[in-house]
Amino acid sequence: MTLPVEVLLGLYLGLLTGIVPAFVAGSLGFLVRYFTGVTLPGFGVVVLALSIASVQGGLLGLVEPDIAQSPRLLVAVLVVLMLALYAHNQGDKLGAELPRRLSLTSIRQRTLSADVVELVGTMGQVTVRPTGEIRDMEGYPPLSPDLRQSLKGGSWKLPADLPLSELEVRLEERLRTDHDLADVDVTIDERARATIVAAPPSGGLSKRVPEGQRAVSIATLVPTGLARGDDVTVRTADRSIAGTVLSARTEIDGARAEATDGETTDEDGDPTASLADGGEAEADSTPSAKPSTATAGGVGRVTVAVARRDVKALLETETPRLVVRSRGTSREFEAFTLIKRAGYVVRRVTVGSAGVIDDRASATDVTVLAIRRAGSETGGRRHGWVFGPGIERRLDAGDEVFVAGPETPTETFAEAIAR
Known part of the structure; x- marks a missing residue:
């Protein structure tokens, strides 16, 4: 046969026998880089690809004397090696870029898009508006037309430095308070658009x-x-x-x-x-x-x-x-006044996935006032604060805590657990 025909046949045979070696090389490159952080050597990829291709070629009946002595074999080997090395390179790159610690908590810690944040002084805020129709909650009577229209035309300003999960909780609490809803579920996307499922008030008086x-x-x-x-x-x-x-x-x-x-x-x-x-x-x-x-x-x-x-x-x-009758002075404000008068500060911190607690600082200087957990205790959602839990209680990633103490130890402690 002529040389062009041999080259075409070599390309065909290389593609036919190179798919499986390329898949194996790409998978191994990804797994080794993802779990060990080490790149699989190229020589090993070459040996592995040739071994798999030779076995596959023998099974397909492609290893014959006339084929082994023709230029098509060399072309086929080159195609197999190029496919295997390319797949290995892509698998290695994917293993390096894919996050190694992916949890439901980190997925929920999504934040707002920067272009929807409004700056008010030194603080950022966002205006949340409903999107789509206000849906009825299953198991409850339908919403009245006036209430549905009021929710659909509403807008709510919330702090922009909170994760979306916390914004959803705050908006749910506000809707319950403003409209006396029996139940409500809110989902907010990165564009500050809220999907609202609500149940009407029941037993008003x-x-x-x-x-x-x-x-x-x-x-x-x-x-x-x-x-x-x-x-x-x-x-x-x-x-x-x-x-x-x-x-x-x-x-x-x-x-x-x-x-x-x-x-x-x-x-x-x-x-x-x-x-x-x-x-x-x-x-x-x-x-x-x-x-x-x-x-x-x-x-x-x-x-x-x-x-x-x-x-x-x-x-x-x-x-x-x-x-x-007078209710007197708010006890909450009195408590904060006494804390500040003693030279202490209060900080609200979300525990990071790599947060490390300094036992000496936390035991002697810093006091945990309250914890709001994001784990199984609250069904995956941060509902309800646990007050005065004591520092000996373990802090998990995603928990929110209020801590109090002298300014320097408190700031150090907050930075340590927020990592």
Whole structure:
């Protein structure tokens, strides 16, 4: 045969017998580099590829005297070696670039894209907006049209220096608070677009009545700024009754300003228009969204939770007067003030995968105040803080901790566990 034909036949035979050696060489190159960090020698790749190709050629009946003595064999060997060396090089490169420690925790620690972050002073924030339709959560009634539209048109500003998993948790908490949702699940992508699955509120009034108490609605003069959760005293002709505000509503110049999320009351001004027993009654209407948080003041109606023994006296009074009781100074702010006054600092740190704890510094100077875990204790999601756990408890990668102590040891400790 002519030389061009021999070359073509050699290319054909090389491709036919070189696929398996190339696959084996690429796989071995990847495995050796990934697990040992060492590159497989090229000479070993050549010997391995020729061995596999000769065995495969014998099985295919390609090793014959006329083939062994023709130029096509040399061309076929060169093709096999080039395929094997190329596959080995690509496998070695993949083994060097692929992360060696890949966990679900590291996958969840995704962050936002830089072009969606807004700088406000020295801090970054991001505006999260919903994408697509607001879906109903399985096992719950469908959302009302007003609530669905309110969620779809909403936007929420959150810190931009948090991983997406933490942003999802914070947005879920905010939606539960703002709209009183029974349950909600949020997924946020790198472009700050949120996919929301929500369940409507259930039992709007009755679930807020503490066990053993009853809710009573009265018509009275409502102080400006009164909101749900305020501690009040209702003064009657002969006694004072302590209670907690469940809802309040006033009417100013014919415009209704509500501080509730949708309880039903009569319009005739009856001071005892509604009565609910804690744990036994359900609200008649389902709120679509949470309106303003405080009243505008003036004549209106207030629903308070009181002890059962005080219900009769409250229902019989004709001119009840409402007095708001002081809650005093926030204990949280007092605690931080005392910490700063002692010369200590408080830091919030996420434990890294390679975090190392300095036992001497942590045992003598730094105190772990709280831990929020990301492991099996919380179902893979960081829900709930464990307060005062003690430093002897092991810290795992992905955990969030609040630590306190002198500034230098605390900063050293935070840098060590954040690696």
